Every structure is written in structure tokens, then in C-alpha cells.
Amino acid sequence: MRFRIIVLAKQVPDTRNVGKDAMKADGTVNRAALPAIFNPEDLHALEQALSIKDKIPEAEVIILTMGPFRAAEIIREAMYRGADRGYLITDRKFAGSDTLATSYALSLACKKLAPYHLVISGRQAIDGDTAQVGPQTAEKLGIPQITYAEEILSVDAKKIIVKRRLEMGVEVVNSTLPAAITVHGSAPVCRQRVAKLLMKYKHARTVTELQNETKDYTELYNDRPYLLIDEWTADDLNAQVEMLGLSGSPTKVKKIENVVFQHKDSKVMGSSDKEIESLMQELIGSHIIG
Amino acid sequence: MNNIFVYCEVSEEGSIADVSLELLSKGKKLADDLNVKLEAVVIGNKVLNLEALLYPYGVDVIHYAEDERLFPYTTLPHASIILDLFGKEKPEIALFGATSIGRDIAPRVASALRCGLTADCTSLEIGDHFENKSQTEYKNLLYQIRPAFGGNIIATIINPETRPQMATVREGVMKKEIFSNKFKGKLKKMDAKSILKDDDFAVTIIERHMEKSKIDIKNSQVIISGGYGVGSKENFNLLFQLADILGAQVGASRAAVDAGFVEHERQVGQTGVTVRPKLYIACGISGAVQHRAGMDQSAQIISINTDISAPINSIADFTIVGNVADVIPKMIKYYKKNSK
Structure with missing residues (x-):
């Protein structure tokens, strides 16, 4: 049996680079102004998968993402870096x-x-920071989970040995396979795109994307079926509708408040020697420091 | 209504972790609001002084599962024991620390129970909810409040239909408070051996190196914290110099940690440490809400920033408009000059 690795990845708004235009005049988030990126820790996860493939050449790396049509971008990105196919x-x-x-x-x-x-998968996505999807997917698959992975020390068809990075130190664990792993940001960063793969997969498209192309690529895709990225709907997954979307989500958002800054009586001052000295004197005098 | 359960982490020393005591303190208040009992779940091996330690927090019942295979923590055995207990007791609310243990086990448990879980809450309250669509009124829900979407919004999350209502909370967010030193609850031992199955031991620990973090910014009275605006690792050395002189600790924003200026242990904020020092000096920190969630209870806040409109300034007592590399050496100089 071929060694198969599924990498779970998410396309996320880049919440780390929230610029001034990221908020609309009414105080709501302007999602369109935020670039959509490959969730950073999912890239670390992809690297772990690809490094297993380095050691077990017949291993296959499958990238799986859930999202809108445009999320196919990160599947292509993963293929440019070495993933075999994506859904x-x-x-x-x-x-x-x-x-x-x-x-x-x-x-x-x-x-x-x-x-x-x-x-x-990555430990968590930057748009939610929950770190819940990895363990919850493991539970639903009925397989063990190893969270906070920093390095895969060894792997064969039956077991895996993983170094975990915890708040208080490190732990090396052994698990039977199949298993789910979530990768910590302290793991090695993902390798860059490979020029040869970029050429090979630059026309990789989902069916939906193909329908929006102006040129007819039918022949190309008949020739090279690996360029077609599969799209799966709820029906393709035989999903129970009541367990999807809002109805399948026990958490509800009751209220969203835009962040309002409560102004204190802030004393604004410059950075001249005189001003800094009088501030330090005040802090020492009030026994806050010293 | 059923009771509130707090999963208590066993520390390296065989005691109960601080974050769990903080959650018990909050749990007691919520339990009093709801007029229900507070129950602690302790899973480990030879935990010391358990009853004497936990009852003062107002714990009515300690559920204790003891087995040599239950420490150090691994996911599946702990999950099996919690699921067995929750299956029988049907908690109204279940709280976990947002630690590497709590964030590992809580989602696994929530998935198995198909109930809602909110990570890294910065506040927990009891309140009602009216669902317009179904015209249903829900009384006494747990409001799980957390910053979201890069800190641009504060979301209040509820789980109207599923139980337990689950949440994780970071260490330092809730205050550790003794309810009464005279309070006595009761201990219920769980039969770990009959619950645990061989499959629960699919993951085994080969090696562990645990150390108490040398960096202890949580208990520091003065914190000099740097953000992306500090600019470089080298400039952070200035913060360390000032911290040395003041007997302070150096903290950081997430942006500074992500940029590699300092180690993650120093991160202040929703996904880092929550601090309440006497003095917090924010250097080159713009002040995203996740950062402020971790420091806005500081008694005094000084912001050093070139940008007078930086959000952090709105909660600062003093805003020094200037460059960190220029201001910190001056602070060092005039502290030395005036402190004797």
C-alpha cells in the first residue's frame, strides 16, 4: 500500500498585516482589503509531509482544503512546492x-x-487561532492525535515518532498509524516553489475555474488529467446536511462589537531630555519604580 | 440545571496548575450566579494534597481518576475518562485551561460530544439570549467572549442547544481567589482501570524534557514590552538594559515574536500571557486588541511610539511621541541620575 499523507490547509485573510484600509468607515472589517494567503502553519505542515516524501519517495502528498472557489489557489501553491494532487x-x-x-x-x-x-495540518489558522480543527478531525476519524509537532523523527508504514514543542519543554512520542498531526510554527519553514513543478502545474484548474476561462483547454486537460483539481460538494461527501454549515455548528455568534478605544486621559509628551527626566522623577516619586 | 466542571491540570510537581486554580475561582462565581455546584476533574497519578488544595476554591466535588498511566498527560486516556464522566454527569459548563494540554484535549472532547467550544476566551459571563428565527428564549447561557478576526472585533459566542458549554481560557486571564479556607467538598474516586482500553495507549511518551520556564513575566511588577516598531533584535537589547536596571521583565507583542526579535515565552496578549503589572511600558507597540487584552489591566501604562495615533495610546497614561532607540537610553540615564 502506497504511503498516503493528507495535508489539511486553509486559505485565510492575512490578519497579521491589517493596514489602515482594512476597516471600513462604519467600523466593520473590509475583508476585500486583506490579502488571502496560505495559512502559515499549514505551510509548515506541508513541509513535514514533503520531507516524509523525501525519505519515502513512493509516498503521495494530497492537499485538502475547504473554502470558496478561490481557495484552489493554495492547492496550486502546494503543488508548485511538491504536493501530488489536491481536492x-x-x-x-x-x-x-x-x-x-x-x-x-x-x-x-x-x-x-x-x-x-x-x-x-497546521496547529491553528491565523483568522481564528482556535487550534481545534486538527484534534476534532482526528476524533471524527477515530485516530490518535499528536499536536504541537515540531519534527518528525522517524516514520514507517506502522508507526511514527514525533517531537512535540510544549509550553514547558519538549516531548518525544511514538504513535501507531494512521494518526493525525498538527504542526507548530517552530517547525521548519516550507521549501520554496520548484521551477519545474511551477511549469508543470501552472494550468492546474478546478472545473469551476475552467468554466470561467475564455480559451478552450479541453484538449490540454484530456492530455494531462493531473491538471484537473477535483471539487467535492456536500453531496459528493454524502454529508448529512444538518451537520454542515450553520445548522451543524453548535457555537453561535451572539454579538460582534467593533473595537472601540476607551480613551483614558493620556498625557502626551515629547522625547526631549527635560520631558523624560521629569517623567522618571514622577515615576520614582510615586514609588512605581525605584 | 446541572453543574460546572473544571478540568484541572496536574503540574510537573504533582500539584494542580495555576491556570486550573484560576478557572476554579471563575467557575465558583459562575456557579453562584447559576445556583449550581462546582466540580473539579483531576486525572493523574499520586496528586499531592488534592483536597486541601482545591476545597478552598469552593469545589463541591472532586472527581479523581488515579492511575500510573495517567501521568504524564496523553490525549486518549484523559479523553476517555472525561467522556465517561461527562456522559454520566452531563455538565452545564466545562472549562479548560488554554494550555498545550487544554487545547489538545478540549477539542477532542467537544468533537466526541458534538458540542460547542470557544478557544482563548478573555471573559466569561452569564446572560440570556432570544433567538429571533425560532422565537426561542434561552436563559442563563454562558457568554464566551474573545477577540476575533485579527483583533478587529470582539465576539460573544454562545452555545444555545448543546451541553456542556465549553471554553478554554489562558493562564493569567482569570484571577486566582480563595473562596473560603473553611469550605469542604467531597472526593469521588473514578475507576480508571475499568474505563481505560488498550486503544487509549496508541501514543506513548518516549522522552520528556520539561522545565519551569525561566522567563516569568506574569509575576513581574514592571514590564518593558516591545513591538514590531522596536525594529530589530539589537534594539530589543535596549529594552533588556532598561529592564535590568528597573528589575523588570521584557515582554513583546505577537508581531515582535513573529519577527523573531524575542522568544515566544515573552508574548503578551490573547495568545500569550496576560499580565497586570504596576507599570507597563509599551515600546513601538501599535496595540491590536489581542495585545491590549493581555495588558490593559496594568496599573500604569506608558506608550513610546512615533505614531501619535497608535491605538495603544488611547489606554496609556503617558504617551511619549518618539523613537524607542532614542527614548530608552534617556530613561536609563535619568533613572540612574534620580534614583539615589
């Missing part, structure tokens, strides 16, 4: 999914891709 799970019925509904859909897709040895 986009996309359906309006998934809209509003919390981590539980998301992990349900992802676990169904993993089951469709069985038999697999490893399901690897």
Missing part, C-alpha cells in the same frame, strides 16, 4: 461552519481518500 471541498452548504462542522466535512473527505497513513 477542494466547496459548497454553499458549508457556509458559516464552526470548527465542529468544518472537521465533520474534512473527516468525510479524508474517509473518501482512505486508506491514508497520516493527516497533517
Whole structure:
């Protein structure tokens, strides 16, 4: 049996680089102004998968993402770096999914891709920071989980040895396979695109993307079927509709407040020697320091 | 209504972790609001002084599962025990520390119970909810409040239908408070051996190196914190110099940690440490809400920033408009001159 690794990845708004135009005049978030990127820790996860493939050349790396049509961008990105193929799970019925509904859909897709040895994802996505989807997908698949992975020390068809990075130190664990792994940001960064793969996969498209192309590529895709990225809908996954999207999400957002800055009586001062000295004198005098 | 359960982490020393005691303190208040009991879940091996330690926090019942295979923590055995207990007791609310253990086990448990979980809450309250669509009124829900979407919004999350209502909270967010030194609850031992199955031991620990973090910014009275605006690792050395002289600790924003200026242990904010020092000096920190969530309870805040409109300035007592590399040496100089 071929060693199969499924990498779970997410396309996220780049919340780390929130510029001034990221907020609209009414105080709501202007999502369009935020670039969509490959979730950083998912790239670390991809690197772990690719490094296993370095050691086990016949291993295959499958990238799986759930999102809108445009999320196919990160599947291509993963293919440029060495992933063998990818699947986009996309359906309006998934809209509003919390981590539980998301992990349900992802676990169904993993089951469709069985038999697999490893399901690897980033520890968490920067748009939510929950770190829940990895463990929840593992639970739904009924496989053990190894969170906070920093390095895969060894792997064969039956077991894996992983170094975990925890708050208080490190831990080396052994797990049977199949297993789910979530990769910590302290793991090695992902290798760059490979020119040869970029050439090979630059025309990789989902069916939806092809429908929007002006040129007719039918012949190309008949010739090179690996260029077609599969899209799976809720029906393709045989999903129970009530477990998807908003109805499958036990958490509800009751209220969203835009962040309002409560102004204190802030004393604004310059950085001249005189001003800094009088501030230090005040702090010492009030026994805050010294 | 059923009771509130807090999963208590066992520390390296065989005691209960601070974050769990903080959650018990908050749990007691929520339990009093709801007029229900507070129950602690302790899973480990030979935990010391358990009853004497936990009852003062107002714990009515300690559920204790003891087995030599239950420490150090691994996911599956702990999950099996929690699921067995929650299956019988059907908690109204279940709280976990947002630690590497809590964030590992809580989602696994929530998935198995198909219930809602909110990570890294910065506040927990009890309140009602009216669902317009179904015209249903829900009384006494747990409001799980956390910054979201890069800190641009504060979201209040609820789980109207599923139980337990689950949340994780970082260390330092809630205050550790003794309820009464005279309070006595009761201990219920769980039969770990009958619950645990061979499959629960699919993951085994080969090696562990745990150390108490040498960096302890949480308990520091003065914190000099740097952001992306500090500019470089070298400029951070200035912050360390000032910290040395003041007997302070150096903290950082997430942007500074991501940029590699300092180690993650120093990160202040929603996904880092929450601090309440006497003095917090924010150097080159713009002040995203996740950062402020971790420091806005500081008694005094000084912001050093070239940008007078930086959000952090709005919660600062003093805003020094200037460059960190220019201002810190002056602070060092005039502290030395005036402190004797």
C-alpha cells in the first residue's frame, strides 16, 4: 500500500498585516482589503509531509482544503512546492461552519481518500487561532492525535515518532498509524516553489475555474488529467446536511462589537531630555519604580 | 440545571496548575450566579494534597481518576475518562485551561460530544439570549467572549442547544481567589482501570524534557514590552538594559515574536500571557486588541511610539511621541541620575 499523507490547509485573510484600509468607515472589517494567503502553519505542515516524501519517495502528498472557489489557489501553491494532487471541498452548504462542522466535512473527505497513513495540518489558522480543527478531525476519524509537532523523527508504514514543542519543554512520542498531526510554527519553514513543478502545474484548474476561462483547454486537460483539481460538494461527501454549515455548528455568534478605544486621559509628551527626566522623577516619586 | 466542571491540570510537581486554580475561582462565581455546584476533574497519578488544595476554591466535588498511566498527560486516556464522566454527569459548563494540554484535549472532547467550544476566551459571563428565527428564549447561557478576526472585533459566542458549554481560557486571564479556607467538598474516586482500553495507549511518551520556564513575566511588577516598531533584535537589547536596571521583565507583542526579535515565552496578549503589572511600558507597540487584552489591566501604562495615533495610546497614561532607540537610553540615564 502506497504511503498516503493528507495535508489539511486553509486559505485565510492575512490578519497579521491589517493596514489602515482594512476597516471600513462604519467600523466593520473590509475583508476585500486583506490579502488571502496560505495559512502559515499549514505551510509548515506541508513541509513535514514533503520531507516524509523525501525519505519515502513512493509516498503521495494530497492537499485538502475547504473554502470558496478561490481557495484552489493554495492547492496550486502546494503543488508548485511538491504536493501530488489536491481536492477542494466547496459548497454553499458549508457556509458559516464552526470548527465542529468544518472537521465533520474534512473527516468525510479524508474517509473518501482512505486508506491514508497520516493527516497533517497546521496547529491553528491565523483568522481564528482556535487550534481545534486538527484534534476534532482526528476524533471524527477515530485516530490518535499528536499536536504541537515540531519534527518528525522517524516514520514507517506502522508507526511514527514525533517531537512535540510544549509550553514547558519538549516531548518525544511514538504513535501507531494512521494518526493525525498538527504542526507548530517552530517547525521548519516550507521549501520554496520548484521551477519545474511551477511549469508543470501552472494550468492546474478546478472545473469551476475552467468554466470561467475564455480559451478552450479541453484538449490540454484530456492530455494531462493531473491538471484537473477535483471539487467535492456536500453531496459528493454524502454529508448529512444538518451537520454542515450553520445548522451543524453548535457555537453561535451572539454579538460582534467593533473595537472601540476607551480613551483614558493620556498625557502626551515629547522625547526631549527635560520631558523624560521629569517623567522618571514622577515615576520614582510615586514609588512605581525605584 | 446541572453543574460546572473544571478540568484541572496536574503540574510537573504533582500539584494542580495555576491556570486550573484560576478557572476554579471563575467557575465558583459562575456557579453562584447559576445556583449550581462546582466540580473539579483531576486525572493523574499520586496528586499531592488534592483536597486541601482545591476545597478552598469552593469545589463541591472532586472527581479523581488515579492511575500510573495517567501521568504524564496523553490525549486518549484523559479523553476517555472525561467522556465517561461527562456522559454520566452531563455538565452545564466545562472549562479548560488554554494550555498545550487544554487545547489538545478540549477539542477532542467537544468533537466526541458534538458540542460547542470557544478557544482563548478573555471573559466569561452569564446572560440570556432570544433567538429571533425560532422565537426561542434561552436563559442563563454562558457568554464566551474573545477577540476575533485579527483583533478587529470582539465576539460573544454562545452555545444555545448543546451541553456542556465549553471554553478554554489562558493562564493569567482569570484571577486566582480563595473562596473560603473553611469550605469542604467531597472526593469521588473514578475507576480508571475499568474505563481505560488498550486503544487509549496508541501514543506513548518516549522522552520528556520539561522545565519551569525561566522567563516569568506574569509575576513581574514592571514590564518593558516591545513591538514590531522596536525594529530589530539589537534594539530589543535596549529594552533588556532598561529592564535590568528597573528589575523588570521584557515582554513583546505577537508581531515582535513573529519577527523573531524575542522568544515566544515573552508574548503578551490573547495568545500569550496576560499580565497586570504596576507599570507597563509599551515600546513601538501599535496595540491590536489581542495585545491590549493581555495588558490593559496594568496599573500604569506608558506608550513610546512615533505614531501619535497608535491605538495603544488611547489606554496609556503617558504617551511619549518618539523613537524607542532614542527614548530608552534617556530613561536609563535619568533613572540612574534620580534614583539615589
